[in-house]
Amino acid sequence: MFALVDCNNFYASCERVFQPRLRNQPIVVLSNNDGCVIARSNEAKKLGVPMGAPSFEYKELFEKNNIHVFSSNYALYGDMSNRVMQTLSTFAPEIEIYSIDEAFLKFEGFDEHFNLQEHGYKIRYTVTKNTGIPISVGIAPTKALAKVANKIAKKFPERTGHVYSIDTDEKRIKALKWLPIEDVWGIGRRHAKRLRAKNVTNAYEFTQLLDGWVRNNMSIVGLRLKRELEGIPCLDLETPSDKKIIATTRSFDKNYTDKVQIQERVSTFAASCAAKLRQQKSCANAILVFVHTNIHRHDLPQYSRSITMKLPYPTHSSIELAKFAKQALDKIYREGYAYKKAGVIVMDFTPEDTGQIKLFENSNPRHRSLMHAMDQINHAIGTTKLKLASQDIKRTWKMRQEKLSPHYTTRISEVINVKCR
DNA sequence: TCTGGGGTCCTAGGACCC
DNA sequence: TCTGGGGTCCTAGGACCC
Numbered sequence A: 001m002f003a004l005v006d007c008n009n010f011y012a013s014c015e016r017v018f019q020p021r022l023r024n025q026p027i028v029v030l031s032n033n034d035g036c037v038i039a040r041s042n043e044a045k046k047l048g049v050p051m052g053a054p055s056f057e058y059k060e061l062f063e064k065n066n067i068h069v070f071s072s073n074y075a076l077y078g079d080m081s082n083r084v085m086q087t088l089s090t091f092a093p094e095i096e097i098y099s100i101d102e103a104f105l106k107f108e109g110f111d112e113h114f115n116l117q118e119h120g121y122k123i124r125y126t127v128t129k130n131t132g133i134p135i136s137v138g139i140a141p142t143k144a145l146a147k148v149a150n151k152i153a154k155k156f157p158e159r160t161g162h163v164y165s166i167d168t169d170e171k172r173i174k175a176l177k178w179l180p181i182e183d184v185w186g187i188g189r190r191h192a193k194r195l196r197a198k199n200v201t202n203a204y205e206f207t208q209l210l211d212g213w214v215r216n217n218m219s220i221v222g223l224r225l226k227r228e229l230e231g232i233p234c235l236d237l238e239t240p241s242d243k244k245i246i247a248t249t250r251s252f253d254k255n256y257t258d259k260v261q262i263q264e265r266v267s268t269f270a271a272s273c274a275a276k277l278r279q280q281k282s283c284a285n286a287i288l289v290f291v292h293t294n295i296h297r298h299d300l301p302q303y304s305r306s307i308t309m310k311l312p313y314p315t316h317s318s319i320e321l322a323k324f325a326k327q328a329l330d331k332i333y334r335e336g337y338a339y340k341k342a343g344v345i346v347m348d349f350t351p352e353d354t355g356q357i358k359l360f361e362n363s364n365p366r367h368r369s370l371m372h373a374m375d376q377i378n379h380a381i382g383t384t385k386l387k388l389a390s391q392d393i394k395r396t397w398k399m400r401q402e403k404l405s406p407h408y409t410t411r412i413s414e415v416i417n418v419k420c421r
Numbered sequence B, C: 001t002c003t004g005g006g007g008t009c010c011t012a013g014g015a016c017c018c
Helices: A010-018 A042-046 A059-064 A074-087 A117-131 A143-153 A170-177 A189-197 A203-205 A213-231 A260-278 A318-332 A365-382
Strands: A002-007 A027-030 A035-038 A068-070 A094-101 A102-106 A135-140 A161-165 A245-255 A282-293 A306-317 A339-351
Touching: A002 A074, A002 A117, A010 A027, A010 A035, A010 A068, A010 A074, A027 A042, A027 A339, A035 A170, A035 A260, A042 A059, A068 A203, A074 A102, A074 A117, A074 A203, A135 A143, A143 A161, A143 A213, A143 A245, A161 A306, A170 A203, A189 A213, A203 A213, A213 A282, A213 A365, A260 A282, A260 A318, A260 A365, A306 A318, A306 A365, A318 A339
Parallel strands: A027 A068, A135 A161
Antiparallel strands: A002 A102, A002 A135, A027 A035, A094 A102, A245 A339, A282 A306, A282 A339
8 A cells, every 4th residue: 555645735844834823824935036827725726816827917816915925945845844754654654755745655564454544534633742733644556546545635625634545446436437537646737627528527438438538549658557546566665866967947037138137047046956956966968048038028030949968978067067058058049138037957967976088078177076075065154155257246136035034944043943932 | 927847769861681 | 654671769748736
């Protein structure tokens, strides 16, 4: 059996842990640049704030209803996530951290009389006690069904106590008939539309389709999903592996028309990718750089372009990657546009120490110790204190973060104060 | 004025090989 | 009128996830 544990409204719940007065109050958390809503408490959902809502369009609604607004505080959410995962890992021999707020637990070799439902309640109680984060638990014989069970646990908290187990075929069929097709894990917008057109409206009807049709129209992935929903496990826990691509991309706080500004951003993104590469001890053999204008501004001329460059040698040097990124940018940059977003993606990795030397050109060997020193210093005194000269030394670039909460758990100067009377 | 960021997997089709 | 067969590798694009 598998369990899917999902933190309820995770980012909003993290903020609430440190401001308990916000219990039962509506909360939203915004994306980078305070752009759009990426997390909502139940109260905010009830007030009609949709996922992805642009914050400027909803400003009045926020104010009118006293909705508490937060900029995203990833240092906090990441740390809280670690705490939740640590507690979860004490409840099962195997666990897969599926995302910042979700984990699969696998119960293999448990006695058949072992009451998993009770175990689920214990997990929920302990996580909330240890971290302050409320969770929902779905239990079932496959991962896809555990996802379904989790939805039920979340949707009917009074009846389920936030824990639901699909452990009989009757429950499985009832659950699948209840679940709209677009809410099935692995069915996105495209497939949902095609399935609706075929009169498939819920998960149960999906499982009644012919295997051949599913295979032809939704590939092996769709067929696997069908099996999983039928109760036949096809997906096991996945073990963490190195990334295959690494990206750093950002929207700008405003439109940029000056090439120098964009060069600085691209340099910074490349250096950030390089640091992530060094962390997993990989070197990149290719780099992609893209720029585009603001797609929402229909009154302005649009331009969007990307370029992928093969590198002459594998590298994870910030200096070299920033240099290549700049060359790539030169090829795609056009004067006369108001740019809103850019990004750097590195790919085609080889391990740091394959020992393979290229015939004509190689990464500067001296960069290795230089980068090592840079990483050490930045780790000790703050993530980006040491920068390349091509980066924004004067720190003129700022992400909009007007409603940022303190780094309660990761910065000693911002640790919570408790006043005693 | 203001609309996020970072990933994975699969398939079809083209280039190329013998 | 008729123009083989079988394979690998790479890439772009589509679909999905949080």
